[in-house]
Amino acid sequence: MDLDFWWLLAIPVAFALGWMAARYDLKTLLSESANLPRSYFRGLNFLLNEQPDQAIDAFIEVVKLDPETIELHFALGNLFRRRGETERAIRVHQNLLSRADLPVTERDHALFELGQDFLKAGLLDRAEETFRSLKSGDYAMGAQRALLTIYGIEKDWNKSIDTARQLETMGSEPLEKEVAQFHCELAQEALQQQDAEEARRQLGLALKANPQSVRATILSGDVDAAGGAQEAAIAQWLHVEAQNPAYLPLVAEKLLKAYQALGRGEEGADLMATWIDRYPSNDLLDAAYQHVAALRGPEAAHALARAQMQKSPNLAGMTRLLEAQQSTAEEPRRSELELMRTLIRQRTKNLPRYTCQNCGFRARLFYWQCPGCSGWETYAPRRVEPITAPN
Ligand SMILES: [Zn+2]
Numbered sequence: 001m002d003l004d005f006w007w008l009l010a011i012p013v014a015f016a017l018g019w020m021a022a023r024y025d026l027k028t029l030l031s032e033s034a035n036l037p038r039s040y041f042r043g044l045n046f047l048l049n050e051q052p053d054q055a056i057d058a059f060i061e062v063v064k065l066d067p068e069t070i071e072l073h074f075a076l077g078n079l080f081r082r083r084g085e086t087e088r089a090i091r092v093h094q095n096l097l098s099r100a101d102l103p104v105t106e107r108d109h110a111l112f113e114l115g116q117d118f119l120k121a122g123l124l125d126r127a128e129e130t131f132r133s134l135k136s137g138d139y140a141m142g143a144q145r146a147l148l149t150i151y152g153i154e155k156d157w158n159k160s161i162d163t164a165r166q167l168e169t170m171g172s173e174p175l176e177k178e179v180a181q182f183h184c185e186l187a188q189e190a191l192q193q194q195d196a197e198e199a200r201r202q203l204g205l206a207l208k209a210n211p212q213s214v215r216a217t218i219l220s221g222d223v224d225a226a227g228g229a230q231e232a233a234i235a236q237w238l239h240v241e242a243q244n245p246a247y248l249p250l251v252a253e254k255l256l257k258a259y260q261a262l263g264r265g266e267e268g269a270d271l272m273a274t275w276i277d278r279y280p281s282n283d284l285l286d287a288a289y290q291h292v293a294a295l296r297g298p299e300a301a302h303a304l305a306r307a308q309m310q311k312s313p314n315l316a317g318m319t320r321l322l323e324a325q326q327s328t329a330e331e332p333r334r335s336e337l338e339l340m341r342t343l344i345r346q347r348t349k350n351l352p353r354y355t356c357q358n359c360g361f362r363a364r365l366f367y368w369q370c371p372g373c374s375g376w377e378t379y380a381p382r383r384v385e386p387i388t389a390p391n
Contacts, residue, residue, distance in 0.1 A: 002391055005185075006218060008067050010031040014128070023345070024220075025101060039059070039061040039062045040058075040059070040069070040072075041059045042058045043055045043056075043057075043058030043059040043061075043062060046058055055076075056062065056076065056088060056091065057079060059073070059076055070102075072104055072108065073092055073093070073096045073109075073110075074096075074113065075090040076092050077089045077093050077096075077113050077117070078113070078129075080092065081113075081116065081117055081120055084120075084380070086117050086118075086121035087121070088118050089113075089117040089120075090114065090117045090118070090121070091243075093110050093113050093114040093117060093204050095116065095351050096110045096117070097110050097111065097277045098115065104137070105137070105138065108134055108137045108138060108139045109139060110135060111133060111134055111139070112131075112139040112142055112143060114296050115127050115130035115131040115134075115143065115363055116144055116146065118130060119146060119149070119150065124150055124153065124154060124233060125229045126255075127146070127150055128147065128150050131143040131146045131147050131150070132319075133146065136145040140168065140170065141170050141171075141172065144163055144166055144167045144170065144172075145167065145172075147159075147163050147314055148160060148163045148167065148178075149374065151163060152369075152374060155185070157182040157183075157185045157186050157189075158182075160178075160182045161179055161182045161183070164178055165179070176209045176210045177210050177213075177259045177376060177377060178376050179206075179209040179210070180206040180207070180209040180210035180213040180215075180216060181206075181213075181215065181369070181377070182215070183202045183203065183205045183206035183367060184202070184203070184206050184210065184213065184215045184219055186198075186202040186367070187199045187200075187202035187203045187206065187216070187223075188219060189217065190202060190225060191222060191226065194226070194304070196226065196227055199219070199223045200220075200223060203216045203219055203220050203223070212243055213301055214240055214243050214244050215368055217236055217237075217239050217240055217243060218236070218237065218240065218247075218250060218251055218254075220236045221233040221234075221235075221236030221237040221251070221254065222254075224236060225254070225258060230258045230261050230262050231262070233253060233254070234258050234259070234262075235256050235288060237251040237254055237255050237258075238255070241264055241275075243278050245275075245278070246279075246309065246380065246381050246382065247381045248275055248279060248281075248284060248364065248383060249281055249283030249284050249286075249381060250270065252275070252283070252284055252287035252288065253287045254269045255268060255271065256272070256288070256291045259271075260291075265291070265295050266295065268291065269288070269291060269292050269295050269296060269300075272284065272287070272288035272291070272292065272304070273288075273292075273304060273307075276288065276304060276307060276308055276311075277307065277311075280308055280313070281308075281309035281382055282308065282312075282314065282316045282317050282320070282352065282382075282383065283382055283383060284308075285305060285308045285317065285320055286320075288304060289301055289304065289305065289320060289324075292304055298324065298328050299328065301324055301327075302321075302324035302325065302327070302328060304324075305317070305320045305321045305324040306321060306324070308320070309321050314350050315344060315347075316348060316383075317350040317352065318344060319341055319348065320345050321346050322337050322340055322341040322344070325337050326338055326341060350364075352383035352384065353383055353384070354366050354367070354379045354380070354381075354382075355379070355380065355384060356370040356372055356373060356375065356378045356379055357378050357379070357380060358370060358373050358375040358378040359372045359373035359375070359378070360372075361373065363379075366379060366381060367379055
């Protein structure tokens, strides 16, 4: 009985509490809107009418009148930057920074946003200067990351290395993979300038940062080959199999060339047959096909294409197989095969692509750094065909 009585009493009490809460909320809201200056509503109106210039002017007035609207500035600045209107974003953030009474944290935040505006506008010098001024505080690490992006765009690999190391001391995730890539970039530059000694020094540093760096191993072989040491180059490139066999297609052609230069083409052909058996891949087949055909005749090349297709059937492999069949067929079958091959080839010519695992960017060439998202080693080193062909 007692329980029923309490329930009866609880219902009107709950109603009363709800009514009071609603009244309180309404009152607070009304008093807050009354505190907002008229310019705020004017700005909002301009923004809604897609007159962003007038909106900014109105909002700037709000900030002058009411120091509590710093967040509004950040929201506006971000909005403009996202829309690609970097000049307006820069103006908003610079206006904020011109205030003498801006608290330090807000000043750092505004500088960080301004740096991003400059970066988006392609004003790399001014972006760099802005981010460099953020040496400590909550935005220091974000600023270092942005600097790493800028030095990457400028291809300033020495500064990239320093910045990555700096980030690691600030407690970022390990960046050995990136540091090794920066040293590889420097090695490649040295190789282009025929400075083998500097190239080797950089490659040593790359492998010290990341002993698993396949690129450093490949480049070490390139340095040897450029100096005429084919035997040493072969040893380097063969080492890729132990590091990561997925990258073998990147060294297949180099290896075949080196074996041929040493008069050991047969050894190269054997190696390709073993690799295609172990790691079936169209890219390996592409590298090996002509070499094997020239060395051992069309039947041997045909066997290679057949082995590849049995292990991993796909359209690119199919065109190779038809090509192989065609080379040993008689007329009129030969012309039929030619027709089939041409048709499939036309349809699939641009299908196999390297695909970035990070952003999905597809490319005909292999990149160590993705042109889409700037990530390092985000491309799987094999070309793949999409499941559905484009029309
Ligand atoms: Zn990407």
